[in-house]
Structure formats: C-alpha cells, structure tokens
Amino acid sequence: MPAAGRRLLEAMSGNTTARVVVSYGREVIVETGDGELLACLMRRRTNARPVCGDRVRVAHTDGGGVIEAVVPRESVIERGDFRGRPRPLVANVDRLVIVLADPPGLERLLLDRYLVLAAHADVAPLLVVNKADALDDAARGRVEATLAFYRDELGLTPLYVSARSGEGLEALRTALAGHTAILVGHSGVGKSSLINALLPELALRIGALSAASGQGRHTTTATTLFPLPDGGAIIDSPGVRTLRLDHVPAATVLTAFPEVARHAGRCRFNDCRHAGEPGCAVAAARERGEIAPERLETLAVLLAEAGDG
Known part of the structure; x- marks a missing residue:
C-alpha cells in the first residue's frame, strides 16, 4: 500500500504503525514514524507475540500505547x-x-x-x-x-x-x-x-x-x-551467540553446502544422509577431492541436529 494511503487509514482508525525496538515480556518499546519511543502493552488477542524488528499497529493510550496487531513479517x-x-x-x-x-x-x-x-x-x-x-x-x-x-x-x-x-x-x-x-x-x-x-x-x-x-x-x-x-x-x-538448528529442515541445511548439494541429487537413495550409504555420489565426490572432508563432517553434525534429522 502506498505511504499516503497507509497514513490515511491510520488517521481514520486512530492507530499508528510503529516498529518494535525492544521487548520486556508483556511490555514492548516501539518507535513511531516520527521517532517517538512509546511503551506499549499487548492485547491478549494479538495475532502474534511481537519481537524486535516487528512492525505493529499501535493504539495510543494515556501515557503509552496498546499493540493491536503485528503486521505480516517480511522475514x-x-x-x-x-x-x-x-x-x-x-x-x-x-x-x-x-x-x-x-x-x-x-x-x-x-x-x-x-x-x-x-x-x-x-x-x-x-x-x-x-x-x-x-x-x-x-x-x-x-x-x-x-x-x-x-x-x-x-x-x-x-x-x-x-x-x-x-x-x-x-x-x-x-x-x-x-x-x-x-x-x-x-x-x-x-x-x-x-x-x-x-x-x-x-x-x-x-x-x-x-x-x-x-x-x-x-x-x-x-x-x-x-x-x-x-x-x-x-x-x-x-x-x-550459540544456537541449535532443531527447527530447520535438513533440506535447508543442505542449501548452505552448495558443493555437496551439486552431487546429492545423484545419490542412489533419495533420503541419503551422505554418511556411508551405498551409492552415495557425495562420498564419491569427496574421494575425487571435489568436497573437503571437514565440510562433510560439519554437514553431518548439522544434519543430526536438523528438525527432521
């Protein structure tokens, strides 16, 4: 929606679009388009729990605001x-x-x-x-x-x-x-x-x-x-600072290893984990020196953590 149209809707609804700067549990600090920092509480029926970086719809109250909704996230x-x-x-x-x-x-x-x-x-x-x-x-x-x-x-x-x-x-x-x-x-x-x-x-x-x-x-x-x-x-x-990848699918893990992904499609088995299975095209590429052994070791660790690992 064009900015002018968004501002018109905000004026009609009495709400403001703001960005979440920091969250302290139920209290959230947002920054409005004019640079105002506003302490807000969340409505119980907010469509999602706001996190840092979220864009939210805020209704002003005396001395603060209330988050009415979280705008759909781009990432x-x-x-x-x-x-x-x-x-x-x-x-x-x-x-x-x-x-x-x-x-x-x-x-x-x-x-x-x-x-x-x-x-x-x-x-x-x-x-x-x-x-x-x-x-x-x-x-x-x-x-x-x-x-x-x-x-x-x-x-x-x-x-x-x-x-x-x-x-x-x-x-x-x-x-x-x-x-x-x-x-x-x-x-x-x-x-x-x-x-x-x-x-x-x-x-x-x-x-x-x-x-x-x-x-x-x-x-x-x-x-x-x-x-x-x-x-x-x-x-x-x-x-x-530290994190696990339990929530990430194995297919996504593989995308961070393009030199492995290039060969994985030629493995004998579609669910090959490239860990010693027969007919593994990735293992063959490693033997030819096309994939570094340490990269496969790292991949094995991350695939074991993956959500469907």
Whole structure:
C-alpha cells in the first residue's frame, strides 16, 4: 500500500504503525514514524507475540500505547526452544552480519550454523572480521586461508574492520546503509565495540529507551534495535551467540553446502544422509577431492541436529 494511503487509514482508525525496538515480556518499546519511543502493552488477542524488528499497529493510550496487531513479517529469524519448536527472535531483517575475530579464533562449525540460519530465514549473510588491526602477517594469512572457501565457493567476501582503529568501518557503514541487520558472533569477537563505533550516540539512545520504559534502566541482555545514522538499523541480540538448528529442515541445511548439494541429487537413495550409504555420489565426490572432508563432517553434525534429522 502506498505511504499516503497507509497514513490515511491510520488517521481514520486512530492507530499508528510503529516498529518494535525492544521487548520486556508483556511490555514492548516501539518507535513511531516520527521517532517517538512509546511503551506499549499487548492485547491478549494479538495475532502474534511481537519481537524486535516487528512492525505493529499501535493504539495510543494515556501515557503509552496498546499493540493491536503485528503486521505480516517480511522475514523472521527463529531459534529452537528446549523442545526444538521454533520461537521468533527478530523480524524484518535483511542482513545477518556474522562477526569473526582472531582471537578468539574462527570456529567454522559456528560460522556454518549461522549460514544455515541465514538460508532458513532467506536473509543475506555478511562476514565481518573484527580486530583486523591486531592481526600480524601470520594471523592474517591464517584467517584468509580459513575464509578462502567462503569467498571463492559461496561468494562471501569478508570485510576486515577494526572498532578500535576505525579500519574498514566506512565500508561496513556503506554495506549496512538502508538495511536492517542483526549482528551475531561468538563471545569475544567485539560485537559491542563495533556497535559503539557504528553508533556515536549510543549512550543517548540507551538513555531514551530507559526513559521510555519507565524503569530507569535498559538491560543489555535484551535484543534491541538501534537506528543507523546513514539509514537502516542494527540489532544486537545475545540470543544468537550459540544456537541449535532443531527447527530447520535438513533440506535447508543442505542449501548452505552448495558443493555437496551439486552431487546429492545423484545419490542412489533419495533420503541419503551422505554418511556411508551405498551409492552415495557425495562420498564419491569427496574421494575425487571435489568436497573437503571437514565440510562433510560439519554437514553431518548439522544434519543430526536438523528438525527432521
């Protein structure tokens, strides 16, 4: 619907379309189109439980608002609960920024998990190597060798940045402008430092969120959306530091391994798991050196976790 038509409907209904910035259980902080931060409660019959990044219909009340409905999502990143059931974490993102650093070291299994998560949500991944200024020649070569496959086979050219020195930050700002991105990464990679470098008015924003909540505080453990100065937004979420893939189908896991998928269709059995079955075209490709053994080891781990694994 055109923006003018949407505004007319809002005026007629008395409702406003806003975006969820952070959720504290039943209380949600939203930002309206004119930049107002509003503390809202959810109606019991809301069509979905709003999460960070959601667009919602809000009815104003004295001193706050009530969420009437969640606008249909363009994308959603989920994580499995303890029973493997999908639970929405963030919505309406179009970039998954995977932050890496050495130290603490590049963990390929975790990187591949994030790539599967991106494929499942149909969100474009972006690799960012932080602390680039601390890499000596040997460390830089080690990182480049680890990521060469992802660059050459998957088309994921990493950005080398440093929150401390400012190296590469302009290129990162350009890559994020106009997008809604969520930052993910292992503990110690410097996500918080990157967010501070990208958001010069972060302290003011956190103060405004604290004031809007009426609690005088904003917890750093809550998944939170921050607008970027050049347009777009960035989401910081501690909820995806580690994750399982219980809610992701095996077929989606395979899409993150295109060099395997190219051969999988020629396996003798349609349900081949590429783990020693007779007539496995993937095993034959591995023997010919067309698939790296470590990639198959990672795939086996992730397929075992998959929802239909």
